[in-house]
Amino acid sequence: MKVLAAMSGGVDSAVAAARAVEAGHEVVGVHLALSRMPGTLRTGSRGCCTIEDSMDAQRAANIIGIPYYVWDFSERFKLDVVDDFIAEYSAGRTPNPCMRCNERIKFAALLEKALSLGFDAVCTGHYASILTDADGNRELHRAAAWAKDQSYVLGVLTAEQLEHAMFPLGDTPSKADVRAEATRRGLAVANKPDSHDICFIPDGDTRGWLADKVGAAEGDILDRSGNKLGTHPGAHAFTVGQRKGLNIGYPADDGKPRFVLEVRPKTNEVVVGPKEALDVSELAGSKYSWAGLGPLGAEEPFDCDVQIRAHADPVPATAQLRDGELVITPREPLGGVAPGQTAVVYIGTRVLGQCTIDRTVSAVPAPVA
Known part of the structure; x- marks a missing residue:
């Protein structure tokens, strides 16, 4: 098969691409440029998709011996992931940008382009498995190593997308095995740290980033009966289940901590109450x-x-x-x-x-x- 290997610049996608080559597929590597900030480097960054990542992906592709390209998906990423993230928080919801990225970028926009260019499948370094039932229907399953299982963030995939998806790491017992394999293959990313947090907020300050994007206006903190307990700097900074940062100043009647129960963006109110609520x-x-x-x-x-x-x-x-x-x-x-x-x-x-x-x-x- 003709396989397009999505290479993030990390060890997982590099080993996945190498395994696809070993399986006899005709593989081409591609790195998705998701940001239009060309000066972004990993120094102090906790995300992915930086310039350094694209260089790491290219070095891995060279060692594996496959063609390599960088595709600019930054506009689509901004519209479908970043803007969606801002809109969801503005509506008082708690979005998962990784789900949106898998749904709308890696297995929608990327797969659409891959199929139009004659590729049969998109290969990624996700830890998940695709099995086939007795009637030949493809199913998405957890990876062999539950500690590293990433099937949750792939739950948005449809039957059509599963037909063209490939996850070569699904049967791998542990991440340590993947790093050891990368070392044997001579891949420089063997010991590269995992990316984490939201890739487009590399410093990890989600509250500050949102305040800059949507603005902040003081609002009321209420209890479940509607009584005002204090004020907050902006409802977008709170999520359901949050305990820290309420700054109410005095304890609840029962002395127990209070948690965010509801965020009301239309009225800029935050409702708090006991953990059991x-x-x-x-x-x-x-x-x-x-x-x-x-x-x-x-x-x-x-x-x-x-x-x-x-x-x-x-x-x-x-x-x-x-x-x-x-x-x-x-x-x-x-x-x-x-x-x-x-x-x-x-x-x-x-x-x-x-x-x-x-x-x-x-x-x-x-x-x-």
Whole structure:
């Protein structure tokens, strides 16, 4: 097959590209330029996709012996990931930009261009597996090493995208094995640190970055009964489940810490309350998709596991399609679930699908005013 290897400049994508070559595929490497800030370097940066990363990717491609290109996806990335991130926070939601990047850049824009150029598949260094059922349908599954499993951030992939996706690292027992393999192959990125945090906020100061983009206006901090407890510098700086930075100045009546329960961007209000009020008994989203074939009879409740963060543990739940939403009911209440997060549904190791959370139902009713 003709395979386009997305090379971030890290060790995972480099080894994935090398494995695709060894598997007998005709491989071309490509690095996605996602920023129009040509002076960005890794010094002091905790993201990815810097100039240094593109150079690392090119050196790896040279050693592997494959053609290498840099494609400018910066405009698409700004519109589909960065602007979406700003809009979601402005709406009081907590987005996951990695999900949007996988959905709209790596497996939409990139795959679309790859197919138009005659490639059969896009290869990435994600830790996930693609299996085929008895009828030849492709399914997305967890990686062999759950500690490194990245199937959660791939939960947005559709059946068509899975047909053209390749994850050569899915069966690798550990990241240490990938680094050791890179060393054997003579790849200079063997010991390169993993990228983390949001790539377009390299200093990690999300609050400051958002304040610069959307502005900050003082608003009220309220309890669940609507009583004013204090003020805040801007609602966009808060997320559901947050404890630090409230600066209310005096304890709750019971002496326990308070947490952000709700962000109301229209009124610029932040609602706080006890930790137990973060527990939700139901979550739902109208923007849902299936990673492969969807379940039969999904209008009736079916057993599954749900995962609401990339590094969270899956929890038993039931799910069903109801009134245009994917409605998920965990067996035990989930804590700190925020609108805008992604809920990924599993059956065993298989990623069944996902939804962007629009609403939640608290397991602890608000007190009657």
